[in-house]
Amino acid sequence: MPHLPGFRRASAESAPSARAVRRALPPVGRLRRERRELLRSREDRLRDLGGLMLEMFRRDQFRRELLIERCGELVALEDRIAELDTLIAAAVSRGRVLPAVYCECGAAVFAGARFCAQCGRPVEAQ
Ligand SMILES: [Zn+2]
Numbered sequence: 001m002p003h004l005p006g007f008r009r010a011s012a013e014s015a016p017s018a019r020a021v022r023r024a025l026p027p028v029g030r031l032r033r034e035r036r037e038l039l040r041s042r043e044d045r046l047r048d049l050g051g052l053m054l055e056m057f058r059r060d061q062f063r064r065e066l067l068i069e070r071c072g073e074l075v076a077l078e079d080r081i082a083e084l085d086t087l088i089a090a091a092v093s094r095g096r097v098l099p100a101v102y103c104e105c106g107a108a109v110f111a112g113a114r115f116c117a118q119c120g121r122p123v124e125a126q
Pocket of ligand 1: 118
């Protein structure tokens with residue numbers, strides 16, 4: 001039976017805070033690669049699951065535990081994909097901060113911002 005090492009359903013207690021996520025963010029390229037691989041794996045598993053069910057139907061022999069186990073693995077995989085989406089969004093938004101550009105008040109200015117988020121001064125076009 002294939003296992004998914006490292007996969008487990010995220011619970012409310014184990015969910016990292018937004019601050020912790022920002023502090024320990026892996027490179028966005030690695031996150032995207034893992035996401036792509038998981039999406040491919042998800043497609044394969046969905047197809048296998050359909051084949052498994054059809055085979056059970058043919059033999060008129062439904063093994064409930066097996067289906068539950070396979071579905072559980074798929075849901076864990078989807079949870080990880082959703083987690084990756086959150087991490088990628090955090091990494092991308094962090095990358096949008098231009099630390100070289102500061103408002104007169106000293107706050108960092110976000111790319112594309114027309115006004116300073118800190119004091120409301122209009123941002124001069126760069
Ligand atoms: Zn400002």
